[in-house]
Amino acid sequence: MAAMEQGVSEGMMKALGDVPLSPTLLPWDRFSNWLHCACVVTFDLELGQAMELIYPGHVKLTDTEKANICYLSFPDSNSGCMGDTQFHFRIRQSPGRKTTSKCQHQFNKDYPVSIQSDGAYYYGFVFFRQTKDRSIRRGYFQKSLVLISKLPFVALFQQLVSIIAPEYFENGEPSLEAACHDMDQWPDPVPGETVNLPIFGSVLQSRVPSRSDKVLGRGQNIRVGAPTVPAHSILPSLYEVDIYSAFLPILPHIQMLWELVLAGEPLVVMAPSPSITSSTVQALISLIGPLKFYGDYRPYFTIHDSEFKEYTTKTQAPPPVILGVTNPFFAKTLQHWPNIIRIGEMTHGSSKIFNKLKKASSLKTLDSKPGVYTRYKAFLTKDKIILKRLIKGIQSKRPPEAQNAILRRHFLELTHSFMIPLERYMASLMPLQRNISPHKGPPRLRPFDPEEFLRSLEHSGPQLTSGVKGDWEGLYRKFFKSQNFEGWYYHRQYEVNQKLQVLHMEALCDSDLVAWIQDKEEVEIVDLILRIREKLAFAASNQIAVSDESLQKLNKHMDNIISSLPEDLQTVLKS
Amino acid sequence: MAVREVKLCLLGEAAVGKSSIVQRFVKDQFRPALESTIGASFMTKRVEVDGKHYAFQIWDTAGQEKYRALAPMYYRGSAAAIVVYDITREQTFRAVKEWVSELRKNAAQDIVLAIAGNKCDLEDLREVPYKDVQDYAQQKNAIFIETSALTAVNVPDLFIKIAHQLPPEDMLTSRMNTSSIKLNDTNQKRKCCGGPSRNEMGSRSGIL
Numbered sequence: 001m002a003a004m005e006q007g008v009s010e011g012m013m014k015a016l017g018d019v020p021l022s023p024t025l026l027p028w029d030r031f032s033n034w035l036h037c038a039c040v041v042t043f044d045l046e047l048g049q050a051m052e053l054i055y056p057g058h059v060k061l062t063d064t065e066k067a068n069i070c071y072l073s074f075p076d077s078n079s080g081c082m083g084d085t086q087f088h089f090r091i092r093q094s095p096g097r098k099t100t101s102k103c104q105h106q107f108n109k110d111y112p113v114s115i116q117s118d119g120a121y122y123y124g125f126v127f128f129r130q131t132k133d134r135s136i137r138r139g140y141f142q143k144s145l146v147l148i149s150k151l152p153f154v155a156l157f158q159q160l161v162s163i164i165a166p167e168y169f170e171n172g173e174p175s176l177e178a179a180c181h182d183m184d185q186w187p188d189p190v191p192g193e194t195v196n197l198p199i200f201g202s203v204l205q206s207r208v209p210s211r212s213d214k215v216l217g218r219g220q221n222i223r224v225g226a227p228t229v230p231a232h233s234i235l236p237s238l239y240e241v242d243i244y245s246a247f248l249p250i251l252p253h254i255q256m257l258w259e260l261v262l263a264g265e266p267l268v269v270m271a272p273s274p275s276i277t278s279s280t281v282q283a284l285i286s287l288i289g290p291l292k293f294y295g296d297y298r299p300y301f302t303i304h305d306s307e308f309k310e311y312t313t314k315t316q317a318p319p320p321v322i323l324g325v326t327n328p329f330f331a332k333t334l335q336h337w338p339n340i341i342r343i344g345e346m347t348h349g350s351s352k353i354f355n356k357l358k359k360a361s362s363l364k365t366l367d368s369k370p371g372v373y374t375r376y377k378a379f380l381t382k383d384k385i386i387l388k389r390l391i392k393g394i395q396s397k398r399p400p401e402a403q404n405a406i407l408r409r410h411f412l413e414l415t416h417s418f419m420i421p422l423e424r425y426m427a428s429l430m431p432l433q434r435n436i437s438p439h440k441g442p443p444r445l446r447p448f449d450p451e452e453f454l455r456s457l458e459h460s461g462p463q464l465t466s467g468v469k470g471d472w473e474g475l476y477r478k479f480f481k482s483q484n485f486e487g488w489y490y491h492r493q494y495e496v497n498q499k500l501q502v503l504h505m506e507a508l509c510d511s512d513l514v515a516w517i518q519d520k521e522e523v524e525i526v527d528l529i530l531r532i533r534e535k536l537a538f539a540a541s542n543q544i545a546v547s548d549e550s551l552q553k554l555n556k557h558m559d560n561i562i563s564s565l566p567e568d569l570q571t572v573l574k575s
Numbered sequence: 576m577a578v579r580e581v582k583l584c585l586l587g588e589a590a591v592g593k594s595s596i597v598q599r600f601v602k603d604q605f606r607p608a609l610e611s612t613i614g615a616s617f618m619t620k621r622v623e624v625d626g627k628h629y630a631f632q633i634w635d636t637a638g639q640e641k642y643r644a645l646a647p648m649y650y651r652g653s654a655a656a657i658v659v660y661d662i663t664r665e666q667t668f669r670a671v672k673e674w675v676s677e678l679r680k681n682a683a684q685d686i687v688l689a690i691a692g693n694k695c696d697l698e699d700l701r702e703v704p705y706k707d708v709q710d711y712a713q714q715k716n717a718i719f720i721e722t723s724a725l726t727a728v729n730v731p732d733l734f735i736k737i738a739h740q741l742p743p744e745d746m747l748t749s750r751m752n753t754s755s756i757k758l759n760d761t762n763q764k765r766k767c768c769g770g771p772s773r774n775e776m777g778s779r780s781g782i783l
Contacts, residue, residue: 178614198617
């Protein structure tokens, strides 16, 4: 047989065992770890924006979600958006949705706090194309491809949509199928892992962030080695955006913006295009990293949004949210807002960046000059050194990536200087290890006392780590009233209490309960058994990480205790 | 350890056994009635051939006509392409000729081309004579081998032959660059045929 003649091997080949990226899971399991769905939104002359396609087909979106996605997937006034426009938005999920799967929940817990999703929002990554097309009535082709995800991996999804959308506009639905199928072969987004993400004939390599990453160390390099495929394209971060370019037009005010975001002040970004608003709002949020911004934020917000009334009402004080808007109508609607950032078309020159702060009331229309309009008085003195450094960088044509790294590091350090005293004070509220007793309930954290904390600043305040001068105490007082403080405090409190539960449980497992019950009344013993059961149930339902070994010990104790009781009681307790 | 990265794609009519060849090569498995591929499947396989280490990045494309226009994304930047036909169906070999001329026109000039006549275990049903394809392959300067994903005949050899034909590593630099697309450039014009010239592709950077 001809084939056999050919079969003489010319060389030796040895397989080098590596695991192929082949799915053994159900279709779409891997896909939905990353993405909820992809949507195509078109402009219908009768209906306006309309959902043309949702892929994969089984994915459900509520009518409100669909309506929000439709409106947010087009520029508000798209006359100025010929060609391709990219931006992103964030919407509330409709209530009563099934939340994330168990494994997604597990991953989420180990992401850096600032990007942990609370499950209540979707992010939409839009690629909008508008071209002249004589074959269409009114002569324009207008369509958007939108990727919907619960993950705030802004950098990844922006790249992804820019790869998929042009191909989709060229070749239609099969390319969307192919893209989603590619993603259905992606590895799980496991925190700390380097992942290879095949898409359309190339491989994106990146590293999934982890909360154990050192934020102030050198940038997390992608580990070169073991399971990695030599990749074609390296994405330095899944979620970090270029804050330098976003803030370039308002650079002199950046430290005050940091204060505004930290303090959870209402803030609106007005700009001519959703690309600018979304990158600016995203940059604002990340300015206070690694601290999480706990308020709502909308990189792009329109008058059709289901939260429009809620957020623009004049009968209440403006909500503590950050909005990005392009519709000139907002200049009037949000006139009463205390802080407004106005950005014109993006220019990369340095000439115009030294605009002065303006009073909020002087903003009358969207045609007003670029700048920051605010009633806010900064607590800290402006750090001129960082500004000088960046300006020098502009003059010497330092690449934006390097400028961005400098700026990021500066704000990381500033946020750290602000948070270290709080972390230290929080640690002092922990009960002592020796107060943890198996015969008492688990100890709890002492309550946070703002005045006590502020008194500690004199000796161990931010002045120890930061050169920035000013009224730090005032800034803390302002911060205490914000949802960022509340969110941070509850998160810490929760973590500490979880930890205390574990320590208490371990103390219980390690104690000699059988000896302890020797001189106890029957009723006390029964009470102990019921309490241990309650604790085991609590540990199981709250994912308190007690070692299996300890649990086995405890179960053994229980069996011993129960068997020491009279038989009639044993049957009752075992039933 | 230097590992040579090889982007490789499989092309050919529907149901000729592209995915089965890949399954056999990567996992040494055969499943009858594999579901049809959507778009393309991606797999990796690291092998050692004559003491050299290779990491194959395998793009197994869909044979269905509706995915036809997507093919350039997969063969663009490929160091090797395997065009597969079914020896029991004459029309699948005709498709090989179309693929080969498209690749010779649009793929990298030094792409290693292999033609695989699959299902060679079905000798009784043969429609495509061995000699015909051998002559054709010689004329097109392509590797030719008949394989059976079912019996595993010649499947490893197919990849060994490809590894042998790859241009020497020092000529690789330009290849590495061609295999990446510049991700930030959203205005990049990509036509499905008549892909960009080599120089143009070579200038693109692989790092974002």
